Amino acid sequence: MCLPAMTIIITEWRTKYRREMNRMDNAAKAKAVDSLLNFETVKYYNAENYEVGRFEGAILNYQASEWRAQASLALLNQTQNVVIGLGLLAGSLLCAYFVTEGKFQVGDYVLFGTYIIQMYIPLNWFGTYY
Known part of the structure; x- marks a missing residue:
């Protein structure tokens, strides 16, 4: 339950950076189109x-906002990887212990790893596309 909640919280937080990046991109494109359409007046x-x-300033603003959006995405991905890694490590150690105790077979250990990875992979894309 920790990973979905953390993904939603960080994704909500980083949405403002993505919106700002889109706004700066639109502003830069508008300035380029405006000066090209009015080249005779210019x-x-x-x-x-x-x-x-003017265009250079708009591009610099866009690049700064793009960096913030990409850095927040990297933070989201790294946080997800840490949570997934810790959960997989704890679960794998527990399954390995059960294998040594004879409660699980080796196939159960493999099943656990495959099942957990299949559960977590869609959450990585959720943060990107949300």
């Missing part, structure tokens, strides 16, 4: 340097 008023500066 040339007439000799405003090439101004338009280049």
Whole structure:
């Protein structure tokens, strides 16, 4: 129950960075289209340097917001990997103990590992696509 809750909490937190990145991307594209559509006016008023500066600022803002969005995704993925790894380690040690005690067979140990991985893999994609 820990992993789904943690995934939802971090995903909700990082949504603001993704939205900001999309907003900055739209702003940069709007500035590029605006200056290209009005190139005659830009040339007439000799405003090439101004338009280049405006577009450069928009691209720098986009890159900063993109870095924050990617860093928050990396944090989500690393946190999920730590939780999955710790759960798999604890469960594997418990299953190995049961195998040594004769309560489980080796096939049960393999079944546990396969089952847990199959349960956790979709959660990694949930955080990315949410």
